Amino acid sequence: MKVESQNFIPAAQIAIRNPNIQEAVTTGTRNSYVKRNLAMSTPTLEHGEAMRQQAAEAKRRALRNLPDLLEKAEANMKANGITVEWAQSSQEVCRLVVEIAKKHNVHLVAKSKSMVTEEVALNDVLEAEGMEVIETDLGEFIVQIGKTHPSHLLAPIIHMTKPEIRDLMVKELGMTPTDDAGEMTKFAQAHLRHYFLEADMGISGGNFILAETGSICLVTNEGNGRMCTTLPRVHIAIVGIEKVVETVKDYATLTQVLPRSGTGQVMTVYTHMINGPRQPGESDGPEHVYVILVDNGRTNIYDTDYAEALACIRCGACQNACPVYRSTGGHAYGWVYAGPIGAIVTPLLVGMENASPLPQASSLCGACKQVCPVNIDIPRMLLDLRHDLVERGETSKIWDIGIKFWAIGNKSPRLFQIGGAMARFGRNHVLKNNFPGPLGGWTDYRDFPNFAPKSFHQLWKERQAAKNTNNGGANNG
Amino acid sequence: MAHDSKRPSPKGKKVSLFVTCMIDMMYPETGMSVVNILEHLGIEVDFPMAQTCCGQPAYNSGYRSESKQVAIQFLKAFKDSEVIVTPSGSCAAMVLHEYPVLFEDDPQWKAEAERIVSITWEFTEFLVDGLGITDLKARLPQPTTFAFHDSCHGMRLLGLGQAARTLLGNVENATIAELNEHEVCCGFGGLFSVKMADVSGAMLQKKVNNINASAASIIITGDSSCLTQMNGGLSRKGSSKKVRHIADILAEGLVGEGK
Numbered sequence: 204m205k206v207e208s209q210n211f212i213p214a215a216q217i218a219i220r221n222p223n224i225q226e227a228v229t230t231g232t233r234n235s236y237v238k239r240n241l242a243m244s245t246p247t248l249e250h251g252e253a254m255r256q257q258a259a260e261a262k263r264r265a266l267r268n269l270p271d272l273l274e275k276a277e278a279n280m281k282a283n284g285i286t287v288e289w290a291q292s293s294q295e296v297c298r299l300v301v302e303i304a305k306k307h308n309v310h311l312v313a314k315s316k317s318m319v320t321e322e323v324a325l326n327d328v329l330e331a332e333g334m335e336v337i338e339t340d341l342g343e344f345i346v347q348i349g350k351t352h353p354s355h356l357l358a359p360i361i362h363m364t365k366p367e368i369r370d371l372m373v374k375e376l377g378m379t380p381t382d383d384a385g386e387m388t389k390f391a392q393a394h395l396r397h398y399f400l401e402a403d404m405g406i407s408g409g410n411f412i413l414a415e416t417g418s419i420c421l422v423t424n425e426g427n428g429r430m431c432t433t434l435p436r437v438h439i440a441i442v443g444i445e446k447v448v449e450t451v452k453d454y455a456t457l458t459q460v461l462p463r464s465g466t467g468q469v470m471t472v473y474t475h476m477i478n479g480p481r482q483p484g485e486s487d488g489p490e491h492v493y494v495i496l497v498d499n500g501r502t503n504i505y506d507t508d509y510a511e512a513l514a515c516i517r518c519g520a521c522q523n524a525c526p527v528y529r530s531t532g533g534h535a536y537g538w539v540y541a542g543p544i545g546a547i548v549t550p551l552l553v554g555m556e557n558a559s560p561l562p563q564a565s566s567l568c569g570a571c572k573q574v575c576p577v578n579i580d581i582p583r584m585l586l587d588l589r590h591d592l593v594e595r596g597e598t599s600k601i602w603d604i605g606i607k608f609w610a611i612g613n614k615s616p617r618l619f620q621i622g623g624a625m626a627r628f629g630r631n632h633v634l635k636n637n638f639p640g641p642l643g644g645w646t647d648y649r650d651f652p653n654f655a656p657k658s659f660h661q662l663w664k665e666r667q668a669a670k671n672t673n674n675g676g677a678n679n680g
Numbered sequence: 681m682a683h684d685s686k687r688p689s690p691k692g693k694k695v696s697l698f699v700t701c702m703i704d705m706m707y708p709e710t711g712m713s714v715v716n717i718l719e720h721l722g723i724e725v726d727f728p729m730a731q732t733c734c735g736q737p738a739y740n741s742g743y744r745s746e747s748k749q750v751a752i753q754f755l756k757a758f759k760d761s762e763v764i765v766t767p768s769g770s771c772a773a774m775v776l777h778e779y780p781v782l783f784e785d786d787p788q789w790k791a792e793a794e795r796i797v798s799i800t801w802e803f804t805e806f807l808v809d810g811l812g813i814t815d816l817k818a819r820l821p822q823p824t825t826f827a828f829h830d831s832c833h834g835m836r837l838l839g840l841g842q843a844a845r846t847l848l849g850n851v852e853n854a855t856i857a858e859l860n861e862h863e864v865c866c867g868f869g870g871l872f873s874v875k876m877a878d879v880s881g882a883m884l885q886k887k888v889n890n891i892n893a894s895a896a897s898i899i900i901t902g903d904s905s906c907l908t909q910m911n912g913g914l915s916r917k918g919s920s921k922k923v924r925h926i927a928d929i930l931a932e933g934l935v936g937e938g939k
Contacts (some may be wrong), residue, residue, distance in 0.1 A: 216878045229886075526865045530882035564876060566869025566883070567740060569836035589742030598742070602871075606738050610746035613701070614753045619732040623705045644877025648884060649912025652706060659699045659708035663727045 204324045204352065208537035208549055208558035215535040215564070223364045228354075228532040231361040235523040238467025239574060243460075251463075258460040259578040261453040262514040269505065272414040272447045273496065279417025283479035286493045293323030293499050300325060300406070300439060301332050303493055307437045309334060309403040315421070315428040316340035317408030318517060319441050319497055321353060321539045322552075325406070337398045339427035341391055348375040354533030354541060356519035357465045362532040395427070405431035405489065409442035410516070411457065412494070413476075415450050419494060421475040422461060429473055438489040440477070444496050445505075445513035457516060460576035465518035500552040509584055512547050514577045521571035521581060527564055536561060543571035543581045550588060559597050562588035601641055620660055627654035687798050690810040694724045696761035698754075698800075700768045701733035702904045710904060713931035714767050714803055720934050721813065730757035736774040739782070740870050748782050755792050763810075764800045767927050769834020769902050772802035777837050802834060803927055804902060808843035818933025820853035827859035827896035829887075829910065829923065831903040835863065844902055844926045851933045857895040861886070868909035884913040891921050899923040 207214070218224045243251035265272060277287045290296040296319075304312070312334055314320065326336045326347075338347040342359035346352060349371050353359030360368065369387065372378040378390045407428055411420040419440045421428050432438045448454060462468040481488035504513055522528045522542030533541030538549050538558070546565060550558040562585050571581040592598050612622035631653045638646045645651060657665075695718055699711040718725045732753050739747035754775070758764055766772050776797055783793035807813045826848060834840035848854050867873065867883025874880075887910055891899055901907050901923055910923040 212876065212878070215876070219878050219882045526867065526883045526886075527876075527879055530879055530886075562742075563872070564879065566832070566865045566867060566872045566880070568832035568865035568869070570832075570863075570865070573836055586740065586742070589740070590744050591742070593742040593744070602741065602875075603743075606741060606743045606746050610738060610743075610749050613732040613735070613750040616730040616732060616753070616757070619701075623701075627705065642874055644874040644880075645912075647877055648881030648916065649909065650915040651912060652908065654705050655708045657708060659704040659711040659727075660729060662708050662712060663729070 204321055204539055206538050206549075206553045206557050208553070208561055210537055211535055211560035211564055214537060215531040218362075218531045218535050223367060224362050224532045225530075227362050227364045227367075229529060231355075231358055232523040232529045235358070235466060235519070236574075239464055239520055239523065242463035242467040242469065243574075254456075254459050254463075255576055255578055257456050258516075258576050259514070261448060261456045262516070262577045263511075265448040265453065266445070266505075266510060266513055268449065269444070269447065272449055273444060276412050276414040276417060276447050277496075279414065280412075280419075280479075280494055281417070283417045284482075284492070285417065285419075285479050286491070288493060288495045289498070290495050291498045296323040296441060296495055296497055296499070297325055297328040299495055300441070301328065303437065303439060304329070304332070304334060304404055307403065307491065309437065311398065311402045312336045312404045312406055313398050313402035313431045313435060314338050314340075314343070315405065315407040315423065315431040316343050316359070317406065317441060318353070318356060318539055319408055319443050319499075320406065322499060323441075323497070325441070337395070337402070339395050339398065339431055340423075341388060341425060341427075344391060344395065345371065348372070352534065352539070355522055356517045356540070356542075358519070362534065399427075399430040399434050402431070402435040404437040404439065405433075405435040407432050407438065407440050409440045409446055409494070410461065411454050412442055412447045412496075413449075413451060413454055414447055417478065419475075419477040419492075420454055420458075421477070422458060422471040422473070423475070424466070424468075424472045426473060429475060432475065432477055433487050433489065436489055437491045437493070438477075438480075439493040439495060441495045441497060444498055444501055445515075461516050461518050464520040464574065464576040504548070504551045507551075508587065509547065509551055511579055512544070512551065512584060514579055515544050515548070516577060518576055520574040520576060524570040524574040525565075526568060526570065527566065531564075536564075543585075544579070547581060547584045547588065555588075555591065555595060555597060559592055562592060599641075605641075620658065623654075623658055623660075627658075630654050687801070687810075690763040690799070690801060690806060691812075693762040694726060695763050695765050695806075696758055697725055697727050698731055698734070698758070698764050698766040698771065699727070700766060700771045700904065702908070703767060706908070707904050707925065710767060710925045710927050713925070713927040714765070716931050717807075717816065717927065717934060718765070720816075721807075721811075726761075728757045728761065732757070734771045734774045735782075736771060736778070737870050739774065739778055740872075744782065748786075751779060751782055751793075752789060755789060755796055758796060759792070762799065763806075764796065765803055765806045766800070767803040767902065767925065768904065769802050769831050769838055769840050770905060772800060773833040773837040775800045802838060802840060802902065804843035804847060805838065805840055808846055814846045815850040816847060816930055816934060818851045818930060820851060820929070820933050821935075823853045823855065824898060825855045825857050825896045826898050826900050826929070827857045827891075827894045828862055829859060829866065829891075829899050829901045829906060830863050831901050831906045832865050834902055840902065844900065847930060848900065848926065851930065854929070854933075859894045859896065859899060860890045866906045866909050868906050870905070873909060880909075881913075884909060888913045888917055888919065891923075892917075892919055894921075897921060898929070900926050900929060902926050
């Protein structure tokens with residue numbers, strides 16, 4: 204997918220002024236956030252915290268042992284009859300999928316929801332090769348017919364209002380207009396049914412890969428994931444290398460927090476453990492199962508202080524909790540991963556120079572870390588990324604100079620007071636309620652108070668002088 | 681090394697006030713409120729005149745070297761202090777959480793930074809958790825309904841929130857009401873508010889709407905930065921509601937004889 208993250212500020216402005224996005228994103232994120240808080244504090248908040256700590260530890264342990272676990276996972280998947288491929292780049296992912304598709308004479312591909320395939324822009328490549336690709340997750344399907352991109356990890360069309368979805372389905376699919384969400388879903392299901400039955404190949408992502416059993420795990424709510432991975436002759440699971448965990452027990456730990464954090468569910472409607480192709484005597488399942496393990500920049504993160512970002516289980520809780528995401532929606536972030544986790548992994552995966560506004564797109568409020576089911580210290584990493592931006596000279600010169608002056612004024616007590624007096628004079632006697640230059644953003648949205656006539660330093664000095672006078676000057680305070 | 685909540689007890693020690701640069705220039709009366717409350721409690725207060733800023737604006741923007749220059753001035757200014765109290769959760773969090781990072785590899789200043797971290801307290805946690813004072817025996821001149829806005833750094837990095845509620849809850853004539861989304865950021869975020877003014881403004885608008893919908897006439901915060909953001913938004917929208925610093929309200933309750 205094309206990276207447009209450098210455009211964050213104007214894109215955010217457009218989203219903020221779009222009442223539909225505001226209504227849809229505010230409602231969607233708030234609902235999920237409230238449900239998440241309830242689920243993670245049931246039966247008690249302490250219980251939820253304990254689950255978070257266990258999940259965090261399971262993912263940290265998996266990351267520490269990642270090279271070994273990947274080898275173990277590969278060996279056990281192969282033993283299960285799964286063909287394992289490794290892809291270093293998005294081009295390699297696409298090339299492998301095309302090769303597999305050609306080998307099996309594939310014309311129609313049914314896809315279950317997968318962010319990594321968004322990352323590598325797989326659909327475009329398959330369509331260029333003459334294949335028909337259909338997204339079968341309801342949200343992804345709407346995204347596909349609307350020719351747009353998902354704006355949220357779990358809820359791809361969180362940015363759309365119901366009337367917008369209705370109008371799109373009427374226009375693109377000839378649906379009889381209805382405002383009943385159930386009817387709209389039924390219509391989409393009926394439309395999708397024959398694709399499931401006729402598809403030659405199913406493509407899914409993977410929430411986890413279990414090293415000890417060689418299993419692909421998928422948690423879904425719509426049933427389309429099961430159809431995509433069982434009905435077509437061929438199934439390819441495309442999975443980031445960071446999704447490997449060690450044991451079934453770790454998986455159990457993580458599936459406690461994933462649905463709770465994402466949708467507030469104790470458990471998703473469907474939980475799949477895929478252990479290989481159809482065996483002799485089995486009535487269903489694909490003839491061939493492939494797993495493509497995707498790097499695409501992840502090992503570069505693994506070798507840095509930002510490795511913890513790879514612990515993300517893509518639950519979307521940080522997006523729902525983030526007041527910035529709630530205001531901008533996901534598209535403003537300009538790539539696949541939006542919100543707090545996106546503000547970290549996007550610059551790390553696509554290059555800082557291609558996503559330099561994203562680490563700044565946070566008030567550092569810390570809500571993301573608070574809700575993260577694996578306790579990723581997102582605010583800490585945002586601070587570190589901002590430091591990296593300064594070190595790399597990728598900050599605006601006006602701020603570089605401003606901060607230099609600020610430091611000079613604040614490391615000397617004398618200059619601090621002179622600077623304060625100048626700022627007071629400037630604010631109280633020169634500036635009106637529209638500040639110049641880079642400070643103008645403040646007065647676009649809010650008033651700025653006058654400075655006090657006297658600083659605390661001055662008041663304290665006067666107070667001590669008065670005390671000394673009262674004490675006959677005997678006490679120097 | 682992260683902030684250790686088990687700081688030595690500050691009881692019986694002289695307090696050095698770190699007033700914060702913002703209160704120094706814009707709200708010095710809030711600094712005086714802190715002094716008045718502490719002196720009312722019989723605590724000796726000094727104000728090291730060499731203090732400037734904690735360094736957070738540069739730190740949060742990634743300018744660590746500039747931030748450190750200012751943080752060193754902080755260490756110098758408070759070198760003789762036994763206990764540092766500051767009426768800001770955000771500035772306290774800068775010292776308690778980020779000085780350990782800033783001075784981690786600095787042989788010259790690391791030890792002093794650790795000492796400073798071990799003696800620094802946010803104002804409300806100093807009273808309640810540090811001294812064990814929960815009731816100032818204060819009384820407001822008028823019955824007033826308040827609600828709390830939980831400032832992010834204080835709440836999420838220092839675990840603040842309950843101390844201020846306890847103190848205000850024990851003030852006569854003070855009623856505490858709910859503020860919807862009291863735990864959601866007001867959108868200030870330091871330079872974020874000018875660098876990403878549209879986003880910050882959108883966050884502020886939601887906060888203003890929630891404040892206007894609250895039964896409270898006054899919103900309480902422990903940070904003058906959030907206060908400036910929220911009052912700026914309220915005033916721009918012509919709201920009659922105001923955000924005020926917890927120290928100012930408590931100090932008003934002590935004027936006269938209290939209850």
